Amino acid sequence: MSHYTPLxxxxxxxxxxxxxxxxxxxxxxxxxKQQLLSLAYLIKDNAERFQxxxxxxxxxxxxxxxFLEIDGSITEIKTALNSxxxxxxxxxxxxxxxxxxxxxxxxxxPKGVCLNIVPFNYPxxxxxxxxxxxxxxxxxxxxxxxxxxxxxGALLAELFAKYMDPDLYRVVNGAIPExxxxxxxxxxxxxxxxxxxxxxIVAGAAAKTLSPVSLxxxxxxxxxxxxxxxxxxxxxxxxxxxxxxxxxxxxxxxYVLVPRDFQDTFVAALTxxxxxxYPSGPGASTSLTHIVSSAHTARIKRLIDETKGKTVLGGxxxxxxxxxxPTVVRDVGPQDSLMSEEIFGPVLPIVPVDSLDExxxxxxxxxxxLVLYVMSQDSAFKSKVFDNTQSGAxxxxxxxxxCGVDGLPFGGIGPSGNGYHTGxxxxxxxxxxxxxxxxxxxxxxxxxxxxxxxxxxxxxxxxALANTKLPPRNAFKFxxxxxx
Ligand code: NAD
Numbered sequence: 001m002s003h004y005t006p007l008x009x010x011x012x013x014x015x016x017x018x019x020x021x022x023x024x025x026x027x028x029x030x031x032x033k034q035q036l037l038s039l040a041y042l043i044k045d046n047a048e049r050f051q052x053x054x055x056x057x058x059x060x061x062x063x064x065x066x067f068l069e070i071d072g073s074i075t076e077i078k079t080a081l082n083s084x085x086x087x088x089x090x091x092x093x094x095x096x097x098x099x100x101x102x103x104x105x106x107x108x109x110p111k112g113v114c115l116n117i118v119p120f121n122y123p124x125x126x127x128x129x130x131x132x133x134x135x136x137x138x139x140x141x142x143x144x145x146x147x148x149x150x151x152x153g154a155l156l157a158e159l160f161a162k163y164m165d166p167d168l169y170r171v172v173n174g175a176i177p178e179x180x181x182x183x184x185x186x187x188x189x190x191x192x193x194x195x196x197x198x199x200x201i202v203a204g205a206a207a208k209t210l211s212p213v214s215l216x217x218x219x220x221x222x223x224x225x226x227x228x229x230x231x232x233x234x235x236x237x238x239x240x241x242x243x244x245x246x247x248x249x250x251x252x253x254x255y256v257l258v259p260r261d262f263q264d265t266f267v268a269a270l271t272x273x274x275x276x277x278y279p280s281g282p283g284a285s286t287s288l289t290h291i292v293s294s295a296h297t298a299r300i301k302r303l304i305d306e307t308k309g310k311t312v313l314g315g316x317x318x319x320x321x322x323x324x325x326p327t328v329v330r331d332v333g334p335q336d337s338l339m340s341e342e343i344f345g346p347v348l349p350i351v352p353v354d355s356l357d358e359x360x361x362x363x364x365x366x367x368x369x370l371v372l373y374v375m376s377q378d379s380a381f382k383s384k385v386f387d388n389t390q391s392g393a394x395x396x397x398x399x400x401x402x403c404g405v406d407g408l409p410f411g412g413i414g415p416s417g418n419g420y421h422t423g424x425x426x427x428x429x430x431x432x433x434x435x436x437x438x439x440x441x442x443x444x445x446x447x448x449x450x451x452x453x454x455x456x457x458x459x460x461x462x463x464a465l466a467n468t469k470l471p472p473r474n475a476f477k478f479x480x481x482x483x484x
Contacts, residue, residue, distance in 0.1 A: 003150070003153065003154045003157065003173050004147075004173050004174040004175070004178060005171075005172045005173050005174055005178055007174075007177060007178060007181055010172060010178065010181045010182060010185075011181075011185065013142065013170050013172060014113065014142070014182075014185045016166075016167065016170075017113045017140045017141075017142065017167070017168060017170065018112075018113050018140075019167070020140055020165070020167030020168045021110075021112055021113050021139070021140040021168065023167065025165070025167070025168070026110060026135075026138040026139070026140070026168065027138065029084055029085060029088055032084055032088075032135050032136055032138055033081055033084060035135050035164065035165060035168070035169070036077050036080055036081045036084070036132060036135050036136065037077075037081060038163045038164060039077055039128065039131065039132065039135065039163065039164065040074055040077040040078065040081070041163065042159050042160075042162075042163035042164070043070060043073055043074055043077075043124070043128070044074060046155070046159060047066075047070055049155055050065065050069070050070055050124060050152075050155065051065045051066075051070075052151070053123075053149070053151040053152040053155045054069070054123075054124075054152075056151035057120070057123065057148070057149040057150065057151045057152055057292065058120075058149070058245070058246075058248075058289050058290060058292055059288075059289055059290035059322070060245070060289040060290075061286065061287055061288070061289065063287075064244060064245060064289055068122065068125070068244065068245060069122055069123075069124040069125045070124065072125055072129075072404050073124055073125050073128035073129070075404075076125075076128055076129045076132050076422065076423070076426075077128065077132045079132075079406065079423050080132040080133065080135065080136040080423075080426075080427065083136070083423075083424065083427075084136040084427075087108065087136060087137075087424055087427045087431075088108050088136070088137075088138070088427075089108070090105050090106065090107050090108065091105065091106040091108075092104065092105055092106070093105075093106065098446075098465065098466075101439075101440065101443060102437050102438065102439040102440070102443060103437065103438045103439075104435070104436070104437050105435075105436050105437075106433050106434070106435060106436075107433075107434040107436055108137070108431050108432075108433065108434075109138070109431065109432045109433075109434045110137050110138035110139040110188070110430065110431065110432070111137070111139055111188030111189045111212070111430050111431065111432050112139060112140070112187070112188025112189075113139065113140040113141070113142070113187060113188050114134050114139045114140070114141045114142075114187055114188045114189045114190070114191070114430055115141070115142050115144065115182055115183075115187045115189075115190045115191070115211075116130050116131065116134070116141055116142070116143050116144065116191045116193075117144045117179060117182075117190070117191070117192045117193065117194065117202065118143065118144060118145050118146055118193060119146050119193050119194040119195075119250075120146035120148035120149045120248075120292050121245060121248040121249060121250065121292070121344075122245075122249075123145055123146060123149040123152040123153075124152065126193050126216075127143050127145065127156065129410075129421055129422055129426060130191050130421050130426050130429070130430075131143065131169070132426060133421060133423075133425070133426020133427045133428075133429060133430055134426070134429075134430040135169075136426075136427045137427050137429075137430035137431045139188060139189070139430045140167075140168040140169065141168075141169055141170075142170050142171075142172050142182065143156065143160070143169075143170070143171050143172070144171075144172050144173075144174070144178070144179055144182060145171065145173060146194075147173075147174065147175035148292050148293055149292070150173075153171070153173040154173070156171045157171040157173055180205070183201075183202060183205035183206070184205070184208075184209075185209065186209040186210070186211050187206075187209070187211040188211075188212075188430070189211070189212045189213070189214070189429065189430055190202065190206050190211050190212070190213040190214070191213075191214050191216065191419070191421070191429065192213065192214070192215050192216070193215075193216040193217075193250075194216075194217070194218075195217065195218060195342075196217045196218070196219070196415055196416075199215045199217050199417070202215065203215060214411075214417070214418060214419025214420075214421075214429055215412075215417045215418055215419065216250070216410075216411060216412065216417045216419070216421070217250075217370070217412055217415065217416050217417040218250040218342050218344070218370055218416065219254075219342055219367055219368075219369045219370050219412070219415060219416045220254040220255060220339075220341075220342050220343075220366065220367075220369055221251060221252065221253055221254045221369040221370050221371040221372065221373065221391070222253070222254065222255055222256070222257055222362075222363050222369060222372060222373065223238060223253045223255070223256040223257065223373040223374070223375060224257050224356070224359055224372070224373070224374045224375070224376070224381075224385050225256055225257065225258045225259070225262070225266060225375045225376075226356075226374070226375060226376030226377075226378055226381045227259060227262045227265075228376060228377050228378040228381065229375045229376050229377055229397075230377060230397070231265070231266070231269045232269065232272075232273075233397075234269070234375040234397065235266075235269035235270050235272065235273040236273040236276070236277075237397070237398060237399055238253060238256070238270070238273075238348075238375065238399060239270060239273050239274060239277060239326070239348075240277075240399065241253050241373075241399025241400045242326075242346065242348045242399075243277070243288070243326040243346045244289075244400065245289050246288060246289040246290060246291055246324065246345060246346045247343060247344060247345045247346035247347065248289070248291070248292060248296075248344055248345065249400060250370055251370055251371045251393075251399075251400050251402075251403060252344075252399075252400065253348070253371075253373050253399055254342060254343055254369075255332070255338070255339065255343075255348070255349045255350070255351055256348060256349070256350045256351065257351050257353050257359040257362060257363075258350055258351070258352055258353070259352070259353060259354075259355075260352040260353065260354055263330060263331070263350060263352050266350070267312055267328070267330055267350070270312075270313065270328055270348075271312070271313060274313050274314075274326065274328070277326075278326070282314060282316075282325040282326050283316070283325065288323075288326070288346075290321070290322045290323055291322045291323070291324055291345060292322070293322065294319050294320065294322055296322075296344070296345070297317060297318075297319045297322045297323070297324060298319045299345075300317065300324050300343065300344075300345035300347060301317035301319060301324065302337070303337045303338050303340070303341075303343060303345075303347065304317060304324075304327060304329070304338075304347060305337075306337035307329050307332065307336055307337050307338050307349070308332075308333060308336055308337075309329040309330060309331050309332035309333070309336055309338065309349060309350075310329065310330050310331050311327060311328070311329050312328050312329065312330050313326065313327060313328040314326045314327030314328065314346070314347075315327050315329075324345050324346055324347070325346070326346045327346060327347040327348065328347075328348045328350065329347065329348070329349045329350065330350045330352075331350070331352060332349035332350060332351050333351070334351070334362065336349065339351070356381065356384060356385070359385075360384075360385065360388050360389060363389055364388075364389060364390075367414065367415035367416065368390045368391055368392070368412070368413045368414045368415060368416055369391045369392065369412075369416055370391065370392040370393070370412045370416035370417065371391060371392055371393045371394075371395055371402075372385070372386075372389055372391035372393070372394050372395070373395050373396075373399060374386070374394075374395070374396045374397070375396075375397060376396065376397070377397075382396050390413055390414075391413065391416070392410075392411055392412035392413050392416050392417065393408075393410075403422065404422075406423060407423060407424075408422070409421075409422070409425045410422045410425065411425075446465070447465070449461035449462050449465075450462065
């Protein structure tokens with residue numbers, strides 16, 4: 001690809017950004033704000049060009065581009081702009097008679113020059129959300145867009161050069177060789193968003209340079225369906241969450257667990273919502289994003305072709321046009337093709353179960369998902385699911401948009417990732433908490449007992465400094481929680 005960053009330039013970019021970082025420009029909060037605002041205008045001034053890039057790379061409708069990425073990216077930057085003064089303030093630990101005289105404090109310091117490796121599916125928001133936090137934290141950053149979104153990669157490279165300080169913020173375009181070259185270098189922090197397969201490669205490379213790393217991965221996010229739910233609203237929201245961006249969303253509901261005797265009613269509700277979304281059939285719809293590549297289309301088509309379940313809605317796939325119709329498949333078993341990997345496409349398998357306990361055991365036997373969804377109006381059902389499972393997020397009666405909710409962390413657990421971003425969590429990801437202390441001379445009147453030569457009097461004085469008294473051995477009585 002002609003716009004890939006030449007391999008031999010990568011080390012020079014790293015050096016230039018380290019020099020830029022050490023210049024101290026970013027110590028100024030005003031300069032961070034200026035760069036944040038410039039990033040916001042980079043998006044606002046060029047919203048139409050971003051829409052063109054979404055259309056070229058993903059065949060994405062304008063509404064999805066605006067709602068899922070452009071608007072959210074700008075609000076993310078505004079949050080950082082409005083909060084950076086507060087976030088960056090030095091903090092003091094709680095008062096302590098022993099330590100407070102030493103003026104202990106926690107300085108919020110930038111980790112340095114950071115790296116953000118971005119996947120294809122949200123090619124703007126996944127650049128901007130971490131970058132806003134990195135700028136607010138006072139870090140420099142290299143952004144590596146996905147090679148599967150070349151129009152976005154080229155646009156970001158062009159606009160970064162125009163809007164952002166080139167000593168601090170650069171785009172490196174490329175695929176595996178370029179990313180490998182980047183990963184050979186030490187970074188203040190690496191954020192990788194993408195598949196677990198590549199996540200292992202990134203974590204391994206980061207270990208070699210002892211660069212701290214956060215992994216935002218994916219997986220199969222389940223939906224637990226309770227017959228006691230608002231089925232009309234629930235069906236509409238579920239299909240939207242699954243089919244928006246053609247299912248290429250890390251937090252998309254991957255599959256549904258439904259009581260066996262509720263499956264017919266559930267499918268009928270999905271059919272009604274489906275027909276309302278695509279009144280002339282999905283083939284005629286202009287409200288669908290396409291699959292990013294022919295290879296991914298062929299992969300999803302294979303999953304549909306090999307399923308032993310019954311396709312009740314959609315099912316068509318055209319590799320050449322990178323098109324997969326929104327599809328619902330019922331009576332899917334645990335060993336089915338559709339359960340073999342993260343689908344990352346507009347296909348919803350329904351797995352019938354005989355009890356809620358069976359559904360919980362089904363999820364707990366698999367890797368912790370990025371999100372666990374519940375469709376229910378019954379608080380006992382919701383609590384039972386949330387209390388007996390682990391996942392990145394636990395969401396009732398809504399899909400996907402929790403990532404945009406102010407103040408909520410966005411991140412996985414175990415195989416679905418580690419570390420959090422959005423808002424203050426992005427700032428924290430790129431911030432080092434530097435412990436500082438400045439001890440006055442008179443403290444030795446209290447702490448002088450630490451100096452040799454040691455004697456019994458000093459031993460007693462040292463022992464008196466720390467209060468090591470414990471509560472009685474049986475102070476906390478645990479009788480076991482009642483099983484719900
Ligand atoms: P991917 O892992 O194929 O690619 C992501 C990035 O890694 C790209 O920039 C790519 O160039 C780079 N890369 C690919 N192979 C590499 C290698 N061998 N060495 C070094 N770098 C390499 O992921 P994708 O297909 O673009 O995205 C889909 C996955 O991302 C899904 O699993 C999805 O769930 C996950 N995802 C997670 C989040 C989240 O925030 N948790 C968000 C979006 C996507």
